[in-house]
Amino acid sequence: MSEKSSEKSKMSSVEFVQCALHERISPVGSGRSVKDRIRAASRLLGWSFNRTKDAWYADPRISISADEIKEIEEIAGVRYGQSELSKNERIIARAEALLAGEEEDISRSFIAAFRAFLGAMDRAGTSRD
Template sequence: MSEKSSEKSEMSCVEFVQDALRNHVAPPGSGVNVGDRIRHAARRLGWGHSRTKDAWYAAPRISISGDELRKIEELTGLRYGRQELKELDELIGRADALLEGENADLYRPIVDAFRALARALDRAGAP
């Protein structure tokens, strides 16, 4: 894996954690100001204040460990979606292959419905 693609995946993970912290671990109603919310998140996760603050602001110098990611997933019920995205891409590829076959007119409504379902599941906050 190249350094650039590794950096990109780490950034995506940091963005996932940032969103989880802000919207699920310490949502707007959990504190009067951002500092209170960061302290609340640090207590819930068992992380230090500085570490939580870096994740909150998605500081470019940090990376999220597997244990930290699992803790976020357990606490919030969210899942970091790289595997799900890969599976959806494979299914969409198979559906596209059906459209190129002999019975394309037969499969087109099924493929269109599948695409609509995949898009709905891809939206932020979908269970």
């Protein structure tokens, strides 16, 4: 891998971490100031304050390891994924209740297709925030 493409991949991972920190790990409202939000994120991640601050501001001099990215994805995404799953299950339950009076074969096909659609959206990462 060339040095230039390596730098781009590092930059994109740093930008990913920055976005996760701002939007998922320590969003607006989780602290009175940016410093409070960075401190809360550093505690949650188990990182030093300075490392978290560098990631917060997407300092191009830092690199983020694959393990760190995985940890951030788990911390930022698990809660979000669980709430999405719960929401989808409620939608499916409501659809099942609405279709209870209709022909069983049609409703089962519809529900199976709907579940497949939601699963495809989840895998593609196209859910709306």
